[in-house]
Amino acid sequence: MDPIVKYPDFTQLDALSTPLREYARLKCEQGAETGAAALIGQLTETMRCTVRLLQELPDDAALSACEPNELDAIRALRAPAQRRLWEALPPEDIWMDKLEGALLGRIIGCLLGVPVEGLSVESMRAWSEYIGKPFPPVSYWEEVQNPELWNCYGRQRGEYRKCALRSAPVDDDLAYTQLALLILEEYGPDFTTEDVGEAWKKYLPVACTAEQAALDNMKKGVPAREAADRDNPFCQWIGAAIRSDGFGWAAAGLPELAAEMAWRDARLSHRRNGIYGEMFLAAAQSAAFAVSDPLDAVRAGMAEIPRECLLYRDLAWALEHCGAVRGHGDARRLVDERFAGMHAVHTNNNLCLIVFGLKLAEGDLMRGLSQTVAMGLDSDCTAASAGSILGAVLGKSAIAPELYECFHDRMDTYLKNTEAFSIRDMAKRYSALAHKVHSRL
Known part of the structure; x- marks a missing residue:
């Protein structure tokens, strides 16, 4: 299967990075530090020049026309679809069961994926065999590798073990769901990109890749609408996709509006x-409240993006191949073949894994999350998003209580000036936002 995007061969570049550094160190140790420093300086300048040349390469005009950034242009390129699935929210008991299911599904999926994020399928399988547990996992990981190590959020990896769960520990896949709530409450459903930027500067102490690039740019005075355009080769990675849930929940049953907020x-x-x-993902999560098949939510989400963009074509490919996927191994093999050379935290490859995970769930949230985590790549992101969609379709009533009772209604955070959120209160606040959105229609 030929990949839709063909990347340069980085094999030699990657292979040379270690001998380059180590020979430079060795020559310094042997008294040739002046010559080593000069050569490294020359190479550094050559690399800077190459980066500039890469930035200046013209994009393919035809593909650019299929992939606009502005909302009106995006909407002009969508496939026909039903863009409002609910005229009003359902009865309160049904609605809250679905909303709490979506929130808990996201938390559960995230925490199932965090301990093995970035590991290969083979490494996950070997670790499961080492600790004597089944693979794919059937519950939270009872042991994690390097439990004493600290992550960038100030937590030790050991805190994500099943036996250590006293709350839902921090992770960016959960923090942005908390942040979306604050943005919607403080600025309202008509918030702007500038409002998002202000909220980030107010609440985010740390970020990664594209988010960190945007934060850095804003701190330098770059306007919010231009913050993604400078020193940001990560602008198609998965960071934005993990921020989608809150907008899907606030615009439940209204996929077009959810996509606009996103x-x-x-x-x-x-x-x-x-x-x-x-x-x-925001549109899919919005639609998930109103459908019985999670793949129908996928189709609703696809209808809100340009039908000739790479992501739409990749998602359509995933739907076409769902019948050939019998388990996590099939899914990962197909994705590796199609996306050879793509970074492991890119949007497109990971979202295709989510589609396969939703198909493999077969109406069982834990099975869907287990299969999704076992596919690898950015497993906490993929499982969290799959959990949000499955939780909205199935409801909290379909989730085994032992998967969430261990949280004791507490969701920790690394957002500034806040230690934790009540999970029940968070659901009530999102419900209030959804009622506000629907009352304006």
Whole structure:
């Protein structure tokens, strides 16, 4: 299967990085530090020049026309679809069961994926065999590798073990769901990209890749609408997609509006398929409340992005191949073949894994999450998003209580000036936002 995008061969570049550094160190140790420093300086300048030349390469005009960044242009390129699935929220008991299911599904999926994020399928399988547990996992990981190590959020890896769960520990896949709530409450459903930027500067102490690039740019005085355009090669990675849930929940049953909210959020840090990833997932999560088949939510999400963009074509490919996927191994093999050379935290490859995970769930949230985590790549992101969609379709009543009772209604955070959120209170606040959105229609 030929990949739709063909990347340069980075094999030699990667292979040379270690001997380059180590020979430079060795020559310094042997008294040739002046010559080593000069050569490294020359290479550094050559690399800077190459980066500039890469930035200046003209994009393919035809593909650019299929992948606009502005909302009106995006909407002009969508496939026909039903863009409002609910005229009003359902009865309160049904609605809250679904909303709490979506929130808990996201938390559970995230925490199932965190301990093995970035590991290969083979490494996950070997670790499961080592600790004597089944693979794919059937519950939270009872042991994690390097439990004493600290992550960038100030937590030790050991805190994510099943036996250590006393709350839902911090992770960016959960923090941005908390942040979306604050943005919607403080600025209202008509918030702007500038409002998102202000909220980031107010609440985010740390970020990664595209989000960090946008934060850094804003701190230098770059306007919010331009913050994604400078020193940001990560603008099509998965960072925006993981921020989508809150907008899907606040606009439940209204996928077009959910996608619009996601667009306003995503454009702060992402471009093109990075934006579409958040729009797609927000619309899919919105639609998930109103459908019985999670793949119907996928189709609703696809209808909100340009039908000729790379992400739409990749998602259509995933739907076409769902019948050939019998388990996590099939899914990962197909994705590796199609996306050879793509970074492991890119939007497109990971969102295709989500589609396969939703198919493999077969109406069982834990099975869907287990299979999704076992596919690898950015496993906490993929499982969290799959959990949000499955939780909205199935409801909290379909989730085994032992998967969430261990949280004791507490969701920790690394956002500034806050230690934790009540999970029940968070659901009530999102419900209030959804009622506000629907009352304006």
